[in-house]
Amino acid sequence: MMFHEYKNVIEDGDTVIVYLNHNSMSPLKVEAGQVYNNRFGTFKHDDMIGLKYGSKVVNKDGKGFVFLLHPTPALWTQVVPHRTQILYLPDISFISLYLDLRPGKIMIESGTGSGSFSHSIARTIAPTGHLYTFEYHEIRAQTARKEFIEHNLTDVVTIEHRDVIANGFGKRNIADAVFLDLPAPWDAVAAAKDALRKDTIGRICCFSPCIEQVQRTALALDEHGFSEIRMYESLAKDYEIRNIPQPDIDEVIDGQRVSFKPVKSDKKKRKLENDSACSGTDTDANGSTVKELTVTKPTDVVRGHTSYLTFAILAPEEGDDIDMSE
Amino acid sequence: MMFHEYKNVIEDGDTVIVYLNHNSMSPLKVEAGQVYNNRFGTFKHDDMIGLKYGSKVVNKDGKGFVFLLHPTPALWTQVVPHRTQILYLPDISFISLYLDLRPGKIMIESGTGSGSFSHSIARTIAPTGHLYTFEYHEIRAQTARKEFIEHNLTDVVTIEHRDVIANGFGKRNIADAVFLDLPAPWDAVAAAKDALRKDTIGRICCFSPCIEQVQRTALALDEHGFSEIRMYESLAKDYEIRNIPQPDIDEVIDGQRVSFKPVKSDKKKRKLENDSACSGTDTDANGSTVKELTVTKPTDVVRGHTSYLTFAILAPEEGDDIDMSE
Amino acid sequence: MEAEAAAAAAAGTVQLERTVIKAGDHVIIRMPSSNTKIVCIRADTTVSLGKFGSFNANALIGHTFGHTFEIVQNGQIQPHHQPGFDAADITAANNQTIVDDPKSQKLSFEEIEGLKKQSLMGAVSASEIISSLTANNEAFAHKTEFSKSKYIRRKQSKFNKCFVPLETTAYNLCDFFFSVNMQKTRGIRTDTLAQMLALVNVYAGARVLCVDDGQGLLVGALLTRVLDQGCVLGVHDGDVPNYDVLRYVNEPTDGRLKTLAWSKLKYQQPAFAEPELTASASENDVLGRARRLRGHQKLADTLAELRSGDFDALVVSTKYAARKVVDRLLPYLGMSRMVVVYDQCKEPLTEVLAWMRDSHMFVNVQLSEGWLREYQVLPSRTHPTMSTSGGGGFLLSAIYVGGSV
Amino acid sequence: MEAEAAAAAAAGTVQLERTVIKAGDHVIIRMPSSNTKIVCIRADTTVSLGKFGSFNANALIGHTFGHTFEIVQNGQIQPHHQPGFDAADITAANNQTIVDDPKSQKLSFEEIEGLKKQSLMGAVSASEIISSLTANNEAFAHKTEFSKSKYIRRKQSKFNKCFVPLETTAYNLCDFFFSVNMQKTRGIRTDTLAQMLALVNVYAGARVLCVDDGQGLLVGALLTRVLDQGCVLGVHDGDVPNYDVLRYVNEPTDGRLKTLAWSKLKYQQPAFAEPELTASASENDVLGRARRLRGHQKLADTLAELRSGDFDALVVSTKYAARKVVDRLLPYLGMSRMVVVYDQCKEPLTEVLAWMRDSHMFVNVQLSEGWLREYQVLPSRTHPTMSTSGGGGFLLSAIYVGGSV
Structure with a gap:
């Protein structure tokens, strides 16, 4: 099992994502002879080995069940143990596209943090690219290193415990892209410039939750000769679907009904006709039939901010001489 | 005709809002004997006098028509001649509710700008409240004064040409609320404190497009003893409705149709069945019948930012003595 | 211009009465946790804010809205000046050497609970508890100003007994x-x-x-x-x-x-x-x-x-x-x-x-x-x-x- | 760590080739107005950017993406260093005495059009035009630094002949x-x-x-x-x-x-x-x-x-x-x-x-x-x-x- 490519069948030693429901998933290392317990029951690892990824496994009683999903960077982001504030999909994906990550690209990341973004980068630049990731907090670096090894990512990822503000990246003219998630990214801009390739376009992204960090970072990027300094926020909101009753006011005006009291909608099972998501009927608490409408609604609470993303490019140094043939 | 209350019939001298369509409205002062031309034709003012507000008037040829709407502060915001960047409904309304504007409140506004917000404040605090509005740009102050007179707002609004940063508001302990739309609101915070009532809760809102202004304003508010400093952005987006075809892929798989080319949807008239906004049929360019779906979509371009709204309260000065009976 | 203002005043512009908290009013109370609850301020009753303590309704009657009050001894309250902005600098938020370790707090769980109880009775103030916590926290001295500020804010929202009565606008x-x-x-x-x-x-x-x-x-x-x-x-x-x-x-x-x-x-x-x-x-x-x-x-x-x-x-x-x-x-x-x-x-x-x-x-x-x-x-x-x-x-x-x- | 990097290099980590603009490539050109267009860079052709001028495609071939180029005489281009941040202060954006008046510009419409034409031919640079405009604008000297900066930016987006070739990522x-x-x-x-x-x-x-x-x-x-x-x-x-x-x-x-x-x-x-x-x-x-x-x-x-x-x-x-x-x-x-x-x-x-x-x-x-x-x-x-x-x-x-x- 690797995080950066799929396989079909679960083998001893693989990591799977156990899916209970939308809000409850967890990673599990499958090991022959072991037993896994959750609130849905007890599951034997031996029953999992040899199954296809995506399979449903039933517990000992035959009542509870879970799905065994193939790990992906996106799922990992949902289950990774948070050692720091992590990056989420809208930021991860936007940064990756903006920085033009593709197989073969060489990238530098600092700090590694919980490794949420590292997994995604590795998947995208593998097998021919490479990620050098730096973490100044020693225990976090050790934990991340252990995960990269378990997830078979060591061919694509090199992690180093290093204070890059004090010591730089120790790399010159190598990186296509640099990602800085540091409290004071402006102090690492010079090091980033060193690390970026000078023979072709280089890209940088600085990830900062506070606007004051952006203000200082933008000035530092400008001073160090970066150009096309642009700043974005990228978020997403999820929608829920439900059927709501649409009783007819004429029935109240005409006295057929006194008032409308809906049955608690979360208690009843949603039923939808196959061919239409916008009609249906329901029964109200008084027993009369009520027309229904399928509606979507954003979840009540959503992520309102993660970080500001400051991007810039380092365009290759060209002299006044316009001839580039050398 | 007054901007802060409705009447029913258009009289000589009234201002009406001429409505051509959603994107085209303009104010018109109705004067006996005058003629009004627009791209829909020629309209005689005499034909308008005596009509009910909301009436449709047809032009001389009997072909074009317009509606004569009663002016309201919300419509005025859409037609006001922009002498400065104006405030829009989401900000106007949020500020008004946050500052608890109601009939009887006394408010200070600076600057008046194009008077978009002033009209709305006047409508809300009339007839027993009062708005003192200050504009440092002499010509803008004159123009606004003229509008307030034409709109019969002088009982509720007093405008003054004054540099409030240099000279303060010339008011003490009078205002329930202060609104500052100035490049450097922090320089007017002391004056605002002077003007606010000290015997009951006072509220302030500072309207600033740039975050640096907010940062300085918040510090000034904190230094001057304001509390509950909170900052918001308030925006809104409009949705368009349209019917889109939902052709059946099975027809292509089965070879009944080669491809689907929709008729230009903006050219055809949208038809909706009365009882359902979610079904319908349409004809594609090949002449076959296609199922339709009613969808809504945000307008392609929306306002992405107007200003940051920094609010604070000035809580009455209480001594250490908890007895308030004096 | 002054003439206009005078005219306006003459035309009947009169300040609304000041709004004060009256017996029987409903008041939205914002607690240190930023949670809010609505209470009815009935004379001669006690208003409970749960873990933040309780106070005599009478003590609030006659006050204006929007002030911050601190619950002191015997259900009494007193105006509390909220501290202004601190100047902690996020640029120094580099806790490179800090390992989150509950052991860095030298006060025992029981000792902290004891302080809390005393605080609810009004015998110890929130700032005294927080001082004890920071003084007994071995890691605190090593924290940056930014982290100290964050720590203190977190503890304040837990131990402060301050509340703000808000009008039901x-x-x-x-x-x-x-x-x-x-x-x-x-x-x-x-x-x-x-x-x-x-x-x-x-x-x-x-x-x-x-x-x-x-x-x-x-x-x-x-x-x-x-x-x-x-x-x-x-x-x-x-x-x-x-x-x-x-x-x-x-x-x-x-x-x-x-x-x-x-x-x-x-x-x-x-x-x-x-x-x-x-x-x-x-x-x-x-x-x-x-x-x-x-x-x-x-x-x-x-x-x-x-x-x-x-x-x-x-x-x-x-x-x-x-x-x-x-x-x-x-x-x-x-x-x-x-x-x-x-x-x-x-x-x-x-x-x-x-x-x-x-x-x-x-x-x-x-x-x-x-x-x-x-x-x-x-x-x-x-x-x-x-x-x-x-x-x-x-x-x-x-x-x-x-x-x- | 260096050993690891060396190992990675040994394991086949090799930089991708540098991307340069080749004959026949499609390039997204960002113009001073911030508008973009896609052009195909065919050898021996002229690329027109409308009112911003035109340049020889050959002059761009071999260059890398992302640089800013200025169109100079005879369809030639040269690297252009974009000016960095200015320090205009919005707090002084108080044009209290400024009345927007087209008459404050002493250059006639015809004179400005003439300058534009010369600029398109490369005889006059954008910065020269802007200098003429500000020198002949009576109100300019009275403007605050903030307004001057805004005015110059607006004119730059109109008269500059700079463009940025972007990769079709x-x-x-x-x-x-x-x-x-x-x-x-x-x-x-x-x-x-x-x-x-x-x-x-x-x-x-x-x-x-x-x-x-x-x-x-x-x-x-x-x-x-x-x-x-x-x-x-x-x-x-x-x-x-x-x-x-x-x-x-x-x-x-x-x-x-x-x-x-x-x-x-x-x-x-x-x-x-x-x-x-x-x-x-x-x-x-x-x-x-x-x-x-x-x-x-x-x-x-x-x-x-x-x-x-x-x-x-x-x-x-x-x-x-x-x-x-x-x-x-x-x-x-x-x-x-x-x-x-x-x-x-x-x-x-x-x-x-x-x-x-x-x-x-x-x-x-x-x-x-x-x-x-x-x-x-x-x-x-x-x-x-x-x-x-x-x-x-x-x-x-x-x-x-x-x-x-």
Whole structure:
């Protein structure tokens, strides 16, 4: 099992994502002879080995069940143990596209943090690219290193415990892209410039939750000769679907009904006709039939901010001489 | 005709809002004997006098028509001649509710700008409240004064040409609320404190497009003893409705149709069945019948930012003595 | 200019009375955790804020809103000056060497619990507890200024016994119910309520027709904007309106509020038919007849108000299919007046929008969604709040020109 | 650590070749007005940027992307150093005494037009024009630093002849079409495309099944993420795919792209039946037969690829009703793989979502909408852009577990 490519069948030693429901998933290392317990029951690892990824496994009683999903960077982001504030999909994906990550690209990341973004980068630049990731907090670096090894990512990822503000990246003219998630990214801009390739376009992204960090970072990027300094926020909101009753006011005006009291909608099972998501009927608490409408609604609470993303490019140094043939 | 209350019939001298369509409205002062031309034709003012507000008037040829709407502060915001960047409904309304504007409140506004917000404040605090509005740009102050007179707002609004940063508001302990739309609101915070009532809760809102202004304003508010400093952005987006075809892929798989080319949807008239906004049929360019779906979509371009709204309260000065009976 | 101001004053501009907390008022209390609760300040009672302590209601009566108070000994309170901005610098938020370790706190769990108990009794102040915690925390001294500030803020929100009494304004009530029980008010957020009031064009003298199945928040908000020359006529299902939110509004609003059951919309009321009582009638009979006569007269007045028509606005937030709700009330609306329909979801309004566009009875039909974002503004730490509401509802608005076509 | 890096290098980490502008490349040109256009850089031609002038394509060939160039005399270009941040202070933006008056400019309309013409010929530089304008503007000297900066920026965007050649990356192409012809790519915005690629879990070796009725932007973006061990199989209506966007991608992608008409989805291909040609066959006959054989073989390969099944992702952006589109391709998808459906509107996806929830073939079904905001970051003038896109589309995603139930 690797995080950066799929396989079909679960083998001893693989990591799977156990899916209970939308809000409850967890990673599990499958090991022959072991037993896994959750609130849905007890599951034997031996029953999992040899199954296809995506399979449903039933517990000992035959009542509870879970799905065994193939790990992906996106799922990992949902289950990774948070050692720091992590990056989420809208930021991860936007940064990756903006920085033009593709197989073969060489990238530098600092700090590694919980490794949420590292997994995604590795998947995208593998097998021919490479990620050098730096973490100044020693225990976090050790934990991340252990995960990269378990997830078979060591061919694509090199992690180093290093204070890059004090010591730089120790790399010159190598990186296509640099990602800085540091409290004071402006102090690492010079090091980033060193690390970026000078023979072709280089890209940088600085990830900062506070606007004051952006203000200082933008000035530092400008001073160090970066150009096309642009700043974005990228978020997403999820929608829920439900059927709501649409009783007819004429029935109240005409006295057929006194008032409308809906049955608690979360208690009843949603039923939808196959061919239409916008009609249906329901029964109200008084027993009369009520027309229904399928509606979507954003979840009540959503992520309102993660970080500001400051991007810039380092365009290759060209002299006044316009001839580039050398 | 007054901007802060409705009447029913258009009289000589009234201002009406001429409505051509959603994107085209303009104010018109109705004067006996005058003629009004627009791209829909020629309209005689005499034909308008005596009509009910909301009436449709047809032009001389009997072909074009317009509606004569009663002016309201919300419509005025859409037609006001922009002498400065104006405030829009989401900000106007949020500020008004946050500052608890109601009939009887006394408010200070600076600057008046194009008077978009002033009209709305006047409508809300009339007839027993009062708005003192200050504009440092002499010509803008004159123009606004003229509008307030034409709109019969002088009982509720007093405008003054004054540099409030240099000279303060010339008011003490009078205002329930202060609104500052100035490049450097922090320089007017002391004056605002002077003007606010000290015997009951006072509220302030500072309207600033740039975050640096907010940062300085918040510090000034904190230094001057304001509390509950909170900052918001308030925006809104409009949705368009349209019917889109939902052709059946099975027809292509089965070879009944080669491809689907929709008729230009903006050219055809949208038809909706009365009882359902979610079904319908349409004809594609090949002449076959296609199922339709009613969808809504945000307008392609929306306002992405107007200003940051920094609010604070000035809580009455209480001594250490908890007895308030004096 | 001074002359104008003087003229304005002469014309009757008079400050409203100062608002103070009166016995029997409902007050929204914001606690150190930023959570809020509504309490009724009844004289001679004790108000409990749970783990933040309790205080004598009498101690708050007569004070104005918006101040910060600290609970001290014996249920007494005293004005508390909130500390201003600190100048912690996020650039130094590099806790490279810090390992989160509960062992760095040398006070035992029992000792901390003991301090908390003493604090609740008022024997120890919150700042004394926090000083003890920081003094006994081995890691604290190694923290950066930024982390120290964060630590102290976190502890303050836990141990402070400060609270802020907030007025039950339309804004505060909307905000309160949106955060504690969104469904009660049909999920309407402050910015959406605000836009609704602005679109409705409500003013002191306006006569507003309103359907509010959100327990009266909307009716209450409209009532704050009209005086006695205007009115709000609420049309409701059931026999009596379910306007629970109104009881939190501290001013009486009855004079400007009329209500009518949907079932009475087309009711042809007969004349009051009960015979005059004879001299021998019991007191109960007399009172009963008088009550029924008042009820009859009130309904007659409301029906007359409705049927006089030409209302200045139609405002709807309904659990019924909205198109017919609007349609049935349109006959009572004046020309060139606003119709504004709220719903928590867009789909129910799409149907109304399609009907409005095609009916030729409306112009300027618009469907919109509010967007609101709050920020933390602190030196070097300014950013939008990390978690926020997913939506504040949708508004459909239009200008009625029906009679002209 | 250095050892690790060395090991990585030894393991084959090699920098990609530097990207330079080659003859025949498509390049997105950003002009001083911030508008963009796509041009094909053909050797020995002239590239016109309209009112900003024109330059010799040859002058750009061999250069790297992302630099700023200024058009000088005779269609030549030279690297241009963009000025850095200025320090104008908005706090002084108080043009109290300024009256906007066209008369404050002492240069006549004709004189300005003359300067523009000379500038287009390269005889006068943009900075010279701007100097003339400010020197002859009576109000300029009275302006605050803030207003001067604003004035100069406005004039620069009008008179500068600087441009930036941008690479046709997936990001830049998406951004370009979203701003100039949103309908072409079905209204997909950069953040939505980005999330789509992340949800799809595309990687070098992935085999991706794709329906892209948005002229190939999606197909092109997927192709940038796979190498030859992977592939993208595009299913399209009509006889040939309408993937116009692919021609702007500067790398050949044919090897990794296979396409199949919907009408061939269930096609049972007979063996190639054309008889061998006799020795006397004309050259045309020979070429024709070879072409038809290649076509036959290509279709056979594509059908074999499809029917080998176990694809690693199903990605859909379709003008057809999406539920059936997904349903008809599900049989070819592997277990525990992603289905991602894009649409510009939410309603078409609602129907698919309802079906997915009820079908028991999917887990983790999610409907989401991206939100993207750009900011102006300048000293003392930082704020979100004043106008922005209303929406970037919706994504429905789910994990397919169909075979297990």
